[in-house]
Amino acid sequence: MEEDELCFPQLLNTSCKKPKPPHSETVFIYILLFFISVLTAALNLLVIISISHYRQLHSPTNLLLLSLAVSDFFVGFLQLPAEMLIYHGCWLLGDFACALNVALGFILNSVSVGNMVLMSVDRYVAICEPMYYPIRVTARAMRSHVAVVKLQCSVTVTSKKSELKAARNLGVLVVVFLLCFSPYYCFSVAAENSWISAFQICLLYFNSCLNPVIYAFFYPWFRKAVKHIVTLQILQPGSSEANVL
Known part of the structure; x- marks a missing residue:
């Protein structure tokens, strides 16, 4: 009978056993995680550049989207590569890096949940109490958005439809978030199958x-x-004032 391979053979009494998943499974998971990692970092970087650069996008809701994009970027840039090491079965970067990785994962997940809550509150105030929205939702670099919100004193049909559309978009975001996070938190403790x-x-x-x-x-x-970023229009003088709405 073949003996189990240890992660740290020199520590016979304390080392954990090195898992041996099927080779095909290992290759598939590594390729999948690498693809998700690169795509996550690249797409969220586009969101960060877009909202940070264009002044028209400096609104309370978009700043929350920016915060979410920053946390998602670090998930793709740091967390997923670390997950690839963990899936291998043996953490080889030391205790400090291990603790840092765990703390980073907790912080990023907490930031994501917090952003979802704040965006929900933001949409609730904008739709249900539009007259108080400029007072209750304050941040720097939001002059254009506040100017638009002040026009809601007349409560036009167009503005109401716009807020409802924004709420619908947020609803889609929250539903996808719950669908992605729920299986892990509900079944991670009980799951024994490596595929699951x-x-x-x-x-x-x-x-x-x-x-x-x-x-x-x-x-x-x-x-x-x-489109502006890919075509390098963002490098032109005064591009931050471009109309992207």
Whole structure:
């Protein structure tokens, strides 16, 4: 009978056993995680550049989207590569790096949940109490958005439809978030099959990749901004004042 391989053979009494998943499974998971990692970092970087650069996008809701994109970017840039090491079975970067990775994962997940809550509150105030929205939702570099909100004193049909559309978009974002996070938190403790565990982890991190895709489908400004970035129009003088709405 073949003996189990240890992660650290020199520590016979304390080392954990090195898992031996099927080779085909290992290759598939590595390729999948690498693809998700690159795509997540690239797409969220586009969101970060878009909202940071164009002044028209400096609104309270978009600043929350920016915060979410930053956390999603670090998921793709740092968390997913670390997950590839963990899936291998043996953490080889030392205790400090291990603790840092765990803390980073907790912080990024907490930031994502916090952003979802704040965006929900933002949409609730904008729709249900539009007269108080400029007072209750304050941040720097939001002059253009506040000017628009002040016009809601007349409560036009157009503005109401715009707020409802924004709420619908947020609803899609929240539903996708819950679908991606729920399986991991509900079944990660009980799951024993490596395929189920790997699927839950990939789905958890794939949410960070899906958010910019949702923006591309539901936010025209994101498509326009990405077009400006890809065609290098963003490098032109005064490009931050361009009309992307």
